[in-house]
Amino acid sequence: MDKAALQQQVLERLAGDLLQAEEAVRAAHETATHEENIAENKYDTLGLEASYLATGQARRAEAIRAAMATWRQFRPGPYDAGLGIQRGALVCLVDAGGQQQQLFLGPAGGSMTLVSGAQRVQVISTDAPLGQALLGKCDGDEVSIQVGGSRQQFEVLRVL
Missing domain, CATH: 3.10.50.30 (Transcription elongation factor, GreA/GreB, C-terminal domain)
Structure with a gap:
């Protein structure tokens, strides 16, 4: 098995996850800021809920970006029996x-x-x-x- 190929698959999967998260951020932001979702009374919370969702999705997108950066810098080495199993094994x-x-x-x-x-x-x-x-x-x-x-x-x- 080729570790570099597996690493590339991880990066591709994370890139797909990032696209989905960014689209979710856009959709939630549009919902939160749409003129039809302006609160008319204290019980009308759709816009507020959408803004919370947008914030959560933005955090998820940032976590995915951080994971991608870590995986890009990662260099899995060969197994060393003297050290035992390590990251990259x-x-x-x-x-x-x-x-x-x-x-x-x-x-x-x-x-x-x-x-x-x-x-x-x-x-x-x-x-x-x-x-x-x-x-x-x-x-x-x-x-x-x-x-x-x-x-x-x-x-x-x-x-x-």
Whole structure:
């Protein structure tokens, strides 16, 4: 798997998310400032609600821009067994039921699934609980995280 290609997919996905967020900002701003939405009494809050929505969408767009800047500067290196899993690693995990999953540990803006060849790759941040648990681990190590009321266990099959 090519880490640079995965990184490019992340940037493309973030760019699409940014376009959607910016369009949502424009639409909410237009609604908030439209002359038909001027409050006629204290119970007429459509314009106010739209302005809150526009503010939230603007914050989301700014967060996406920050994630894009972080991903542009990110340079995933080769796996170093002496350091164990670090940011930029491609990790194959297997759970107790034998189900395998591919993970790409990124710097920010995770929670997306990419496709590399025939494989699905889940992007997670090293700030996520599983990302934190993986740091420093090597092939064959076990990883355990608490999710809700249950504990999930994984074995690291391979790292690139």
